[in-house]
Amino acid sequence: MKKITAIIKPFKLDDVKEALTSAGIIGMTVSEVRGFGRQKGHTEMYRGGEYTVDFLPKMKVEIVVRDSLADKVVALVIGAARTGSIGDGKVFVEPLEDALRIRTGEQGDNAL
């Protein structure tokens, strides 16, 4: 099993979800997060004063799939989330030890 964590631009969430579900990937967890990478923050104005926002709003999408699907999911996420400009985000892939379905007690790939 692999856990794929994608940090993406908030307005790209629908595209990513669409790409994954239409490829038959069901199940993901989404959270609103803030952070920065190379993009750094940006400046905003309020009442004649400029200020920097260091942590920009992003969406974190977490998907857990069997090993064989991982490359496909990564490709789908990158294809859907890319705008080509700085700040598009990152994808992290990590191995996952186990998974359990609470309702039935199924384990491993069967629980996904």
Place this chain on the structure above:
Amino acid sequence: MKDLGSIARILPRRIAAALVVACLLAVSGWVFAQDKPAAPAAAPAPPPKPDLSGTATGGIADVTAKEVGKPTPAEIADFAGHNRVGINMSWTLSTGYLVMFMAAGFALVAAGFTRAKNVAHTVSMVFMVYAAGTIGYWIMGFALQFGGLGPITTLGGTGVLNNEVTITLFGKPFGLFGLTGFFLAAGTYDVAVFALFLFQKVFMDTANYIPTGALAERWKYSTFVVYSLFMSMFLYPIFGNWVWGGGWLSQMGSNFGLGHGHVDFAGSSVVHMVGGVTALAGAMVIGPRTGKYNKDGTANPIPGHNIPMAILGTFILAFGWFGFNPGSTLAGAYLRIAVIAVNTMLASASGAVIAMVYMWMKYGKPDPSMMANGMLAGLVAITAPCAFVSSFWAFVIGGVAGVLVCWSAVFVERTVKVDDPVGAISVHGTCGAWGVLSLGLFADGTYGGDGLNNVAGTVKGLLYGDPSQFVAQIVGTVTNLGFIFGASWVFFKVMDAVMGMRVSPEVELEGLDVPEMGAHGYAEVQGPATLAHSIGASAVRPPGMATTAPERSV
């Protein structure tokens, strides 16, 4: 009625209720029928016709007379006088209700321009100004302000407010404060006085809630409550007496030939500048919010949490201003109200537009918060001159205020280094001063001819040939700044020593909502409260409650 009672016992309730309604209708029909002229007995009365166009409703038969339909000239004159006062009083009360609603606008503006963690505290201050202020004004504020007013000419003028404390200086009378109307008690239990009380009370509210915006996000609520009483019982009424209650600033015309004395039609100075100057003194005493200024003295913007809220509040205020300014005639029968309303509208528009253009050119973006401040600045400025100027000058007065407020907000923040989260000092103080001075420049002599402040002739500004009016405006403005700043600064210093003005740094950092008010403004989205709600708020128990929750059987 006995029969009706027995029927009601027998029949089901619904039918009894229907019978009661029918009886009431019949009785009211009988009462109204008494007003109509008696039909000649011989000819059967034609069936009554509905009045579709409205032309047949209201006529000689509606004039109260001994012999219905044949009022004497004296009865007609009496009726006309009663009607005039009726129109004026309805107008005064209705516009007063509009001004009351401005509290909602200010609550939204103040909350929108400050942070979410303080929102319950911020709106609770504006809320309590209305309630506590009403009590304070009823106890003594109204008496000090208007106790020596004399007859209220537009509302009937019974003249029961007749005791002004006056001293003699340079051989001239100087009115200081009134002494009738405490608790609106017996001698002032009078319809005109009550109408005046309602209208002036909501004006006092306006001055009273202005400082809560400037001191928001760090003011101890207990100290604020004492302040709201001080403002309603003492500070506002005293200066208000000098200008509106027959006091010495209004007497400068009759005493020293300075125009019509200090003239402030609806309160650029009496209401707004008083609030703005008090806000300045308070914000200086309490100090800036933590994190507002860096060590080198440069300022950090602290963005407000809800711009739609602030914009909505601004619109509610602009709407309420149609009560504030046109209502200040205290007379719906003075048709100048049309000019006043249009001038108010124009100045609000030019204030917003010019502020937008100024911010856009100077800082690259139009800035919604300064656009909103610009509209309020235009409104504050036109409040004093609205009845005395042409629409062109109303446009100019509002536009100048639109620039002035942007400039002043930056000046107060970066040069004076006073932290004012909502811009109250600039909107109400700076533009209030501008408004009352602009009257002395642009009053065009078309209004004020009914012997305003016991001076014959109309009110003319510097540009229309009466420099002395401008001098009277300057004297009033300087007096406002000196007296209000001095008195409120001393008050805030004393409060700081006795009760403390400011919450602790920990409370300020956490947000004032829970430590000061006991409740989050946004319980479902803010921090630990979310957890407390989802687990049935068992984290905090009242003293004496069992420490372990009783077991539940499922």
